[in-house]
Amino acid sequence: MRLKLYNSLTRTKEEFKPLKKGVVGVYVCGPTVYGHAHLGHAKSYVGFDILVRYLRYLGYSVTYVQNITDVGHLTDDADEGEDKVGEAARREKKHPMALAELYTRSYFEDMDRLNCVRPDISPRASGHIIEQIELVKTLLEKDYAYEVNGSVYFDVSKFADYGKLSGRNVEDMQAGARVEISPDKKNPADFALWKKAEPNHIMQWPSPWGMGFPGWHLECSVMSMKYLGKTIDIHGGGLENQFPHHECEIAQSQAANDAQFVRYWLHNNMVTVDGQKMGKSLNNFITLKQAFSGAHEKLTKHYDPMAVRQLILNSHYRSPLDFSDAALFAAHSGHEKLTETVKAVRKRMLQAPNGPIETKLAKQLRQFRVKFEAAMNDDLNTSVALSVLFELARVANKLLDQNTTDQTLSAIDALFGRLGDDVLGIVKHQYEEQVSDEVIDKLVRFWIQRRNQARRNKDFALADGTRAELDNIGIVLEDGPDGTTTWRWK
Numbered sequence: 001m002r003l004k005l006y007n008s009l010t011r012t013k014e015e016f017k018p019l020k021k022g023v024v025g026v027y028v029c030g031p032t033v034y035g036h037a038h039l040g041h042a043k044s045y046v047g048f049d050i051l052v053r054y055l056r057y058l059g060y061s062v063t064y065v066q067n068i069t070d071v072g073h074l075t076d077d078a079d080e081g082e083d084k085v086g087e088a089a090r091r092e093k094k095h096p097m098a099l100a101e102l103y104t105r106s107y108f109e110d111m112d113r114l115n116c117v118r119p120d121i122s123p124r125a126s127g128h129i130i131e132q133i134e135l136v137k138t139l140l141e142k143d144y145a146y147e148v149n150g151s152v153y154f155d156v157s158k159f160a161d162y163g164k165l166s167g168r169n170v171e172d173m174q175a176g177a178r179v180e181i182s183p184d185k186k187n188p189a190d191f192a193l194w195k196k197a198e199p200n201h202i203m204q205w206p207s208p209w210g211m212g213f214p215g216w217h218l219e220c221s222v223m224s225m226k227y228l229g230k231t232i233d234i235h236g237g238g239l240e241n242q243f244p245h246h247e248c249e250i251a252q253s254q255a256a257n258d259a260q261f262v263r264y265w266l267h268n269n270m271v272t273v274d275g276q277k278m279g280k281s282l283n284n285f286i287t288l289k290q291a292f293s294g295a296h297e298k299l300t301k302h303y304d305p306m307a308v309r310q311l312i313l314n315s316h317y318r319s320p321l322d323f324s325d326a327a328l329f330a331a332h333s334g335h336e337k338l339t340e341t342v343k344a345v346r347k348r349m350l351q352a353p354n355g356p357i358e359t360k361l362a363k364q365l366r367q368f369r370v371k372f373e374a375a376m377n378d379d380l381n382t383s384v385a386l387s388v389l390f391e392l393a394r395v396a397n398k399l400l401d402q403n404t405t406d407q408t409l410s411a412i413d414a415l416f417g418r419l420g421d422d423v424l425g426i427v428k429h430q431y432e433e434q435v436s437d438e439v440i441d442k443l444v445r446f447w448i449q450r451r452n453q454a455r456r457n458k459d460f461a462l463a464d465g466t467r468a469e470l471d472n473i474g475i476v477l478e479d480g481p482d483g484t485t486t487w488r489w490k
Contacts, residue, residue: 001377002057005234006318008242008265009165013379018233021262022062025228026052029220030122032069033103036108038270038325040089040238040278046270046309047317047380048423049116054376057423065227068107069099070201071126072195073216078244079182083213086202088090096203097126103331109287113305115425121153121227123217129205132214132222135256135310136193138206148184149208150196153465156189159251165265166243185251191248217248221261225253233263240268240277261395267488268317273298278323286323294473300325302489306339306426307332307448313382313424333427334390341393342420344425345413348400353403361395362446363414368392373417382424389420389427444475448485451477 003016007249018024028048045066055090068439075081079424084101089096101384125132136152139145144158156162156170165170170189192215196202205212224232230253237246246265253261271278286296294302311331315321368388420427447466454462467477469485479488 001374003054003377004379005264005266006379008267009262014264014405018060019231020059020255022059024055024062024234025232026055026062026064026236027220027224027228027232028064028066028119028235028240030066030068030119031103031107032073032084033100033107034084035103036280036289038288039291040106040285042110042114042288042308043271043312043317043321044221044238044268045111045116046114046312046425048266049114049232049267050313050317050382050423051236051381052117053423058420063121063122063228064117064119065123065224067125067220067223068100068104068122069219070097070124072219073213078157079195079215079357080413082205083201089202090466100124100126104338106289110305111256113292114309115306115428116286117425125214125223125228126203128156128219128226129214129227133194133207134217135218135252137314138192138256139252142255144252145193146186147209148470149185150183150212151192152194153185153190154193154248154252155186156191156251157187159255162189162251163247163252163298167248168243168247177469191215191217193252205223215248217245218252220245221249221253221256224249225257226239230257230259230261231261234264234266236266238269239267242267243245268321272320272322291328295488298325300329303332304335305326307335307484310426311425312334314387316383317380338389338393338420338426339428339431341396342413342416343431344400345416348404349409349413352404352409355407356365357405357407357477358410361408362411364395365392365411368415369419372423376423381474385424386418386426389416389424392416392419443449444470444487448477448487452485472488 004013005016007014018427024047028045031037038485052062055062071083072164073084075087077086082379083096085096089099090101094102109116128240130382136145139154140147143155144326145154147150147153154298189457194207194209194212194214196210201213204213224235235246235249251263273284276284284297288308290296291299291303292305294300307328308331311323311328314327314331318453372385372388375381375388378384392412392415396409399408399412416427417429421429437483449469451466452480454460454466474489476488478488480486
């Protein structure tokens with residue numbers, strides 16, 4: 001069975017065939033960096049991490065591009081409102097580029113902890129202004145765009161296939177458009193390629209049409225084409241980006257190049273809380289840092305990032321994932337059991353008698369691999385693939401108490417590594433010994449007592465230094481009004 005992916009454009013599962021044999025270009029819409037990443041982001045980027053990992057497992061040479069949006073994404077996700085990064089920068093009293101840098105670093109820290117492979121290329125929208133201006137000029141020359149008062153809009157009436165990805169038609173879009181539509185537009189459905197900037201708008205650049213900034217949709221077209229070519233194999237993103245973002249990308253890219261823009265469109269579904277989409281606009285989100293530290297009212301404990309990853313893999317990337325502390329705790333427990341099995345196999349392997357792999361087990365391991373690949377080839381069915389790892393763990397646990405040969409255990413460990421590490425990313429190549437929560441609590445309380453004694457002795461340098469050292473390893477001390485000190489993870 002060959003890999004089949006659900007193509008949002010054709011609404012069918014299609015056998016995957018890259019444009020160039022053995023080589024795959026993948027572009028995924030990255031985050032708009034105006035806040036810390038939350039669980040909704042994790043579902044999206046873990047999902048596409050699995051895609052890239054599995055393509056490489058199959059032997060493809062993959063170029064993975066995931067952008068950083070640091071300008072142009074307005075608060076209504078279309079052409080009106082304030083720049084999201086600019087708005088957050090004003091609220092936090094920072095320069096927009098300083099804020100973008102802060103949250104870009106935060107995003108990659110969280111993705112590293114989730115064991116997501118880094119993109120091969122992470123272009124920033126603000127670093128590709130020249131290319132974006134050139135694409136706007138091309139669309140104007142080809143009469144797909146028009147300029148009004150320093151802004152440039154794409155004329156959707158000139159592009160017959162507009163709406164094909166989302167299943168919408170222009171007439172319905174115009175009928176449902178907001179009353180406060182820009183008077184500069186010929187049609188309500190037209191979208192901005194370049195926006196005129198007001199004098200107080202910090203992020204703006206010179207262009208042939210005056211000072212301004214690029215449209216959000218334009219950015220992804222430019223960056224994907226620059227690094228992957230006019231036609232790319234796979235474009236991924238959240239379901240909420242299908243319209244207008246991806247619809248507009250198709251229109252402007254194909255109008256400019258007279259070539260198919262994307263061959264396979266993949267969209268992940270969302271994380272929900274009590275049936276509502278988790279998102280910053282609804283203020284119902286849990287950041288990944290809160291999940292990892294337990295610092296949220298909906299969480300009963302801090303969670304290993306791999307528990308979050310396992311929770312995401314329990315659901316299909318195209319299905320919604322309803323979040324609850326109970327579901328996360330179950331994923332945490334499941335991951336702990338899997339981890340303990342892998343550790344036990346590796347430890348027992350060092351003490352096992354020399355000998356070849358048992359014939360019956362060798363056949364069983366081949367069957368596990370076939371079942372795993374069948375699940376992954378069926379549009380990346382990670383929940384079934386994950387169940388194969390747990391079947392393997394049950395077999396391994398039974399063999400641990402027997403006189404199993406070293407080569408048998410080595411073959412089991414190799415399969416854990418190939419399927420659980422290389423593809424699913426939830427089995428580690430090497431584990432460090434973990435200190436129990438009870439021991440950590442005793443150690444921290446010892447340092448709290450030392451700090452309190454230093455304060456009584458008026459040795460404030462030692463007291464402040466102790467607090468700073470604990471903060472460096474992620475432990476926050478909180479002094480209560482009654483003189484007691486408690487601690488928590490960041």
